[in-house]
Amino acid sequence: MPSRFLSSDIAPFLRLALAEGWICGKWEMEFLLQAFPQGCFVKRTGNKTLGYISTLRHDKSGWIGNLLVSSEARRGGIGSELMQAALQALLEAGVETVWLTASAKGVELYRKLGFIPIDSINRWVGEGRGGSGWSPSPPCDWEVIRLVDKAGWGDHRDALLDVAISRGQVMCGNYSFVCIQHWQQGTQLGPWGAIIEGQAASLLDPALAASARHVFLDVPSGNLAAAALLTRKGFSIKGSNTLMYLGARPKYAPQKVFALASMGSMG
Ligand SMILES: CC(C)(COP(=O)(O)OP(=O)(O)OC[C@H]1O[C@@H](n2cnc3c(N)ncnc32)[C@H](O)[C@@H]1OP(=O)(O)O)[C@@H](O)C(=O)NCCC(=O)NCCS
Structure with missing residues (x-):
């Protein structure tokens, strides 16, 4: 089961995200953890944190972002597990539409969950x-x-x-x-x-x-x-x-x- 994303997870997340070439910052993660904390998760195994995800609830829609799994833990189901937790949090909050932008590595995972491409x-x-x-x-x-x-x-x-x-x-x-x-x-x-x-x-x-x-x-x-x-x-x-x-x-x-x-x- 994924756990809540804590403020102490921000620094290790940012190290991984910057290594991935993402443009992201501490302020953004702090905002997400304050705006919709029930939709932000990490996957921990023992004392290791192997994956991260965030969500933001707008009004009738929500947005999933920052799905990132450590390279050594990929293709083991962690990405899918984090996605299920994020989707459940948004659905429980009553959103009707969930958005995301998918990298080439993520598209197949999202397609399997039923996401539909609408634009690039x-x-x-x-x-x-x-x-x-x-x-x-x-x-x-x-x-x-x-x-x-x-x-x-x-x-x-x-x-x-x-x-x-x-x-x-x-x-x-x-x-x-x-x-x-x-x-x-x-x-x-x-x-x-x-x-x-x-x-x-x-x-x-x-x-x-x-x-x-x-x-x-x-x-x-x-x-x-x-x-x-x-x-x-x-x-x-x-x-x-x-x-x-x-x-x-x-x-x-x-x-x-x-x-x-x-x-x-x-x-
Ligand atoms: C995309 C990412 C989060 C997937 O995490 P993961 O834990 O490996 O995902 P899962 O093990 O749950 O994969 C589920 C399915 O998604 C698809 N999938 C996952 N990674 C894939 C890849 N690199 N290429 C093609 N399909 C992939 C497969 O269908 C996979 O099922 P399978 O392993 O049975 O074939 C991970 O590769 C990652 O962190 N990548 C770098 C950051 C990134 O691109 N994040 C997504 C932003 S949109």
């Missing part, structure tokens, strides 16, 4: 202007941000938006917003949402002006306008994951999602 998520990388410019944007209206995000994902995701926006800088336009989040590895753009394409485009230049030299963002391949916009700025795709869901088909509108809020871990 591409990691785009490019250059910012080194944080040398910052142009003030119109003041942001929290209700508009909530509305635009819900138009893309079909659900209210208040806790996720709140944590992303409070650690980053947010710029808003007409029914559009982008959050600029700084990491050790560079700057992440996201969440980035807009009701129509032109409204998203006008946020990109000011966002890049406020970004470090290395910029990355996770973008649904269903958003063709985002791809065109990023290509024009010299960005390119450096990897891809599969966006999958289980349960009720979500009201997902990728043309309104220009970038995810997290680097795959919570939505």
